[in-house]
Amino acid sequence: MSEAAQLHMDRRSFLRLAAMAGGGLVLGHYARAADGAQIASAGVERVDGVFIPNAFIRIAPDGSVTVFSARPEVGQGIKTSLPMVVAEELGADWHSVTVVSAPLDAAFGPQSAGGSTSTPTSYMEMRRMGAAARTMLVEAAAQTWGVPADECIAADGAVRHVTSGRTLKFGDLVARASTLPVPDLHSVKLKDPKDFTLLGSRIGGVDNAKIVTGQPLFGIDQKRPGMAYAVYQKAPVWGSRPLKANLEHIKTLPGVRDAFIIDRTVPEGQLIGLVPGVAIVADSTWAAFSARRELDVQWEEGRFAKSSWDDYARQATEISKAAPGSPKVEETRRDGDVDQAFAGAAHVVEASYSYPFISHANLEPQNCLAHVQGDKVEIWAPTQNPDNARGLAAQVLGTAPENVRVNITRIGGGFGRRLRSDPVGEAVAISQKAGIPIKLTWDRTDDLQHDHFRPGGFHFLKGAVDAKGALSAWRSHHVSFGSNLGADDYPARFVPNYLLLNTRLDNGVPQGPWRAPGSCTYAWMICSFLDELAHAAGRDPVEFNLSVLGDKDLVAGTGKNGRPYNAARMRNVVRQVAEKSGWGKEMARGKGMGLGYYFSHQGYIAEVAEVTVSPKGVLSIDRVVAAVDVGSQIVNLSGAENQVQGSIIDGISAAWRQELDISQGRVVQSNLHEYPLLRIPDAPRAIEIHFLKTDYPPTGLGEPALPPIAPAVCNAVFAATGKRIRQLPMTRTDLSWS
Amino acid sequence: MSKITLQVNGRSYDVDAAPETPLLWVLRDQLDLLGTKFGCGIGQCGACIVHVNGAPARACLTTVSEAVSAKITTIEGLSRDGSHPLQKAWCELDVAQCGYCQTGQIMSAAALLASNPHPSDSDIDDAMAGNICRCATYYRIRAAIHRAAEIAAGARGAGA
Missing domain, CATH: 3.30.365.10 (Aldehyde oxidase/xanthine dehydrogenase, molybdopterin binding domain)
Known part of the structure; x- marks a missing residue:
């Protein structure tokens, strides 16, 4: 289960947050600022005593800080670095910060990971998010003590009154901070970079402990109850269509539940998105892989069937x-x-x-878990471009984008390949036909020969x-x-x-x-x-x-x-x-x-x-x-x-x-x-x-x-x-x- | 399909699988031990490396029938709590980028350190040449294996 999904189930507060954000209400609503920067205009919501100054930050009464990471983590380190930016401005103690991957949601603004754009696009925005929360915590402390706010500073998860040396931990300020107005994000006072203590230091990746112990973080690791496993055979010559296949034989093989051709009408020459092929649905990955070795497909090859590098x-x-x-x-x-x-x-x-x-050769082969139910679908995908994945899923299913829920997993190598969503389209089409959750796994040959x-x-x-x-x-x-x-x-x-x-x-x-x-x-x-x-x-x-x-x-x-x-x-x-x-x-x-x-x-x-x-x-x-x-x-x-x-x-x-x-x-x-x-x-x-x-x-x-x-x-x-x-x-x- | 009993990470598991099924897919699909990764399926990338009777083995090329009665260790069984010197060193030096290959890297390195507690750069290169890191974190992998050797030596010294 993804971290966000876990929270989704564990804490009512997240449900509330997601519902409000998705509904475009005050909390987490995104607006394009006059200067072109995308700013989440924050609103205050008290949920179970948790301070939620904006979509990215939650502070619990025990002082624990949760920062949402909106961008997919492909190995570029963004799941650690942008939350560091928030924590720096907030004055949080990094050790008390938990970073959680956000699901695709308008509350979080741009959520793709490509073109080395995450840092330049989000750096100032994340600073403002942290600064807004810090301003509220400082004001709460100042009110508690009856002192001017500018005599107080926030650091290491606490606010200190400089002249008297009194301190209050963030957790103790949550209740009062939640009653305060959210400062204007454009004019909120930012730290002087020379005072940074966290930024510029060496911080280990937030998922390191899970990575080295083999926790199921990646798309290919996802499972759902009642799930079956699928493979999808496309034509070796790009742009070809399957004319017929030995589907009846394939269906008799051990562990195979179904086999079928997917041949939606696609514009001639379409090479990206969902392209025609043959699906095999089985009880296990190995049953699907094994059955595929006996698959015999006759393809109608297109006009590039004779092309060569020479x-x-x-x-x-x-x-x-x-x-x-x-x-x-x-x-x-x-x-x-x-x-x-x-x-x-x-x-x-x-x-x-x-x-x-050349190929991207992501070490995690392309994959996607999709569960279609009627005109709705939930997907778990290692996607660099969740909005694009949602769009393709909606198109394949013939439904509205809001009927697609996208869970963004950790990604076993991006390099640009996963800006494209073809495995998502395939998994959705297969789940739709099979009527159950489907995990599609490409093998290495698919990955090398059907790369973009x-x-x-x-x-x-x-x-x-x-x-x-x-x-x-x-x-x-x-x-x-x-x-x-x-x-x-x-x-x-x-x-x-x-x-x-x-x-x-x-x-x-x-x-x-x-x-x-x-x-x-x-x-x-x-x-x-x-x-x-x-x-x-x-x-x-x-x-x-x-x-x-x-x-x-x-x-x-x-x-x-x-x-x-x-x-x-x-x-x-x-x-x-x-x-x-x-x-x-x-x-x-x-x-x-x-x-x-x-x-x-x-x-x-x-x-x-x-x-x-x-x-x-x-x-x-x-x-x-x-x-x-x-x-x-x-x-x-x-x-x-x-x-x-x-x-x-x-x-x-x-x-x-x-x-x-x-x-x-x-x-x-x-x-x-x-x-x-x-x-x-x-x-x-x-x-x-x-x-x-x-x-x-x-x-x-x-x-x-x-x-x-x-x-x-x-x-x-x-x-x-x-x-x-x-x-x-x-x-x-x-x-x-x- | 046949009933097969596997010894994994000190536990006994009864599984239903055709004898030629690669251990990889039984670990992942049936036993929910998802730290062993699929990368190529032909023994080229090393993402699926586990220990079979203490020796590194590629789970994509090891059939369950070959694994019967062997002691299998996966990344989940390398330590109870992530405290193996390699796991500590990997975190300390922040080795991972995407992280997908790193469990296989650590399992190969664990077999190396078990037989050679103080490997040179060349020893490391020889022992780790079967593991691909697509993010190319090799520079840190070398450093982390040296660091793990130090941590292990320190622990031995402290224990003596």
Whole structure:
């Protein structure tokens, strides 16, 4: 049972809270503030003596504090960090705080976990929630003592009258605080960050004790009375429909309760949401898995049944020869005159880069527990995007969204995959037909072959440096499957002569966001090619890249959707990482250092990798140094460092060996033996992280530390061996040297 | 289906299962021991590692018929109250991100420490290479195993 559900049953107060919030009454009602921030306008409600200043906080008469965590926890640490923000402003004793995952409810405002947006969106909001409650507790104490409120401070779960030294614990103030008006959340007095005691410290994850003892926290661990287990077979070729299947035979197999085809009318070519397939419902997961091995389905395959990676690569090379203005070649940006600059250049470099489709490979396979009863459904799902899950569930069931109750479980890895809700749609459709609660579990093959993949792509580059060694021209043609480079993507605005062409190949591959979408591949190509140009110019890569970043501090975005680029922040992290890594030191042949840096998800991050490549070409990544600017406040230092460490190793894992081959319109790889994720022996032994504290609002860390690492490693390999890696995975390039 | 008796975490369980059923699914679906995780089903990821007669075994590849009469320990039985040095070290160093693989990691590490109380980085890399952490918390896993070795040594020292 989820924590919220537990509370739901255990405490009338939560029922009351949820009912009022859901009903849009005073308590927990969300309003869009004039400044654009979403603020829960709080109301006071006394329930069983519990002080509930707003939807996120409850304080019991025994002084225990409950903080609701609205955002799904995928491993990014948000279930610990945002409640820390509340507790800091509240003046709570962290040890008396219990964090509870909130169910999907409008009372909690935005509840998705994606794009590293939770911290920037909710940081100030959570501060105001905590501050409002603290203000009320302080006022209650001041009234009790008959002293001015500004003579009192809240800390460690108590209010203290500074001049007399008297204290009252929060629990003793609950009754009086509950009678007080809620302060205006816009003007509520916030703490001075220099007085923070909790934020910036290292705090362990709130679920750690449950994780290390194997408690059932995850979606796949959920159970309901009367539940059956299901699998769902989709066509190996995306977009295909089942024509017939040996359902009668399947139904005779041990433990099988039912088997049926689900083929709702979906728009042709629809690859996301509920897609057609065959369901098997059984008494156990293993009975369903076993029966599936005997399933024989005849599929009607769509128009992409012959597509292959090799053919996509051939098309990309072909289109790369086309001139700007040709069909399928979109001119996204043009500055100056690249052709003229190439003609007058001292050095011109041309290179083509490519990177494959890869999977999210969440270690917890996709799953969902759904219980349909009439036109209502309750789901338990490891979803990063509960609102989207509710929408798909409602659509599949043909019901209103308010008939869908979503319980958000802990998530065994997100990385963007679980922003999409396809397993939820499948589980709802199966439960509807079966008439009982159903737990759908994908196997690893489903997960690898029916991912919404990180798109592969091809990038054809031509760059030039002038006689002074300055970057003078950049021509780029990006050929991909979904989204392409944007008009403001680096190094646009930093090169006087710049041309960006984009092509999207017609394809039938389901695609979706993968940790630091776009940036996770663009950074590799761009920083690798900048490294090529630095060497062509005969300049040190750090010095060359600093010169490319120029001397303007803030470079304005282009057009109305353009994004400003803070070149000063980037130069600072590049300088910092160079200094801390010992950049420029003498290294033996076969050893090298490389730089990667990128602005991604509002973070400015530079990384240096130090590698050893044996003469036979065996790579070892010995040390990584990161300089990170995500603004004025690191919320949880332990969590922040964990994200950077993990992003670095994840980025290495993706770049080094991960690749999905597409042939005959389907993914060739079937399980992890063919899709090697990085294991502990290949993880760097040393990772050093330096956070730069700057005067900017705090931003997220789930993604931005990943993009710079692949180019840092590849550029280090070049420094060590002279071998330039222009294809991912890196294993495609022979790194041996003599 | 056949009646099978399993010894798990010091308790005896009678279960109804076909002999070739992987231990993993009996633990999860029938015994409600959900700390043993499903990741790949082919012995690649290590999320399902349990101890069979003290040795690490992949519950997805171990059939219930092979497990009969063996002493099986799952994460739920590693300690009564989360007090195993590895569990303490994992919390102290805040190893987990999503946490899904960590029970399997801890079970592998427990087998390592049982045979090698002071492993080097290389020993750790060798013993833990069968466990994938998709969040890539490897840096902290290494540190936490060293820390657990210290905690265990301290406990032995205090007990002596």
